[in-house]
Amino acid sequence: MKIINQHFITRITLFLFSAFFSLMITSCSEDETNIEGPKPEPTISDIEVGLHNNEIGVVGGDFHFNAEVLAGDLLQAVRINIVQRDEETYEDEWTLEVIFTERIAGLKNATLHRHFDIPEEAPKGLYDFKITVEDMNGTSLEETRKISLIDIEDYPDVFPHVSAFGVDKIDVDGKGGFNNFYNNGEFRNTENPSFRKDESIWASVQIGNIKGDGIIYGLLIKKSFDHKPETVEDIDFSKAIVTDLKQHSDYDEIRAFQSSYNTNFNNHYMYGAAYKIGADADNNLPNSNLVTGNKAWENGTYYYGYVYTNTTYNLSTFKYIEFEITGF
Secondary structure (H helix, E strand, C coil): CCCCCHHHHHHHHHHHHHHHHHHHHHHHHHHHHCCCCCCCCCCEEEEEEEEHHHEECCCCCEEEEEEEECCCCEEEEEEEEEEEEECCCCCCCCCEEEEECCCCCCCCCCCCCEEEEECCCCEEEEEEEEEEEEECCCCCCEEEEEEECCCCCCCCCCEEEEEEEEEEECCCCCCCCCCCEEEEEEEECCCEEEEEEECCCEEEEEEEEEEEEEEEEEEEHHHHHCCCCCCHHHCCCCCCEEEEEEEEEEEEEEEECCCCCCHHHHHHHCCCCCCEECEEEEECCCCCEEEHHHHCCCEEEEEEEEEEECCCCCEEEEEEEEEEEEEC
């Protein structure tokens, strides 16, 4: 009969345990190495749904769509879906899908200025206008606007739209410049558009094709709030810093409305109220709000723009840009 050496068994056991433990560590390390972080998602900005962003489409007519899109990795497509809303009533069931890939697929960013037809069989009514930006890395971003489909004879004479929008910067010494920051879609400094503490925003806006009564707000909002109101009623004043406020009333004829005139330029440029970055209170006069709490100044990206509502016709329009604020 053979006698097994106990010391030998112990050595074998330790060897096997050590090998198994090493294998487990290697396996776990490989698993951790193979874990990927979240993939970067695409973004979209400067959206225009309809002519002058009026969110109106004419049945049987041409429709205008604008947007700036930026890929997480590389763009694949931009998809438009016009779909009926559950709470609305329509004559027939109908939907429309349009997919854009030309001058988009494979690019890092793209400017979309596209037109497509609204079919004649489309029922009139209020629809959801869904925009989906698809990335080649498998991620996507969806944003929903609304759109009214109407007959051409119903197209309104009154359709407010932002026909001009300019932003000037006044430096800490009080010196500014004509159109020195932004003008109608173009930043003067495209690489790093920014304001710093104690500089001032001096902006102008013109709203076209209005009548009756209306009100307009200039707003500065932290991008982290994800709040870009499209009507005056939508403004959350706990998040928005009011930089400008103007009203008009009893306009009998179709005309344009400006934030205000600056007579030093012979009415050539319509400046609104200047507003200092870092001010203690906003320009929501006569009852200004303190810039405290969630709204307190901080470094970061801000939305800046105007939102207008015509209270006579219950029509609105808006325009936003974004830039960095520093110095806090």
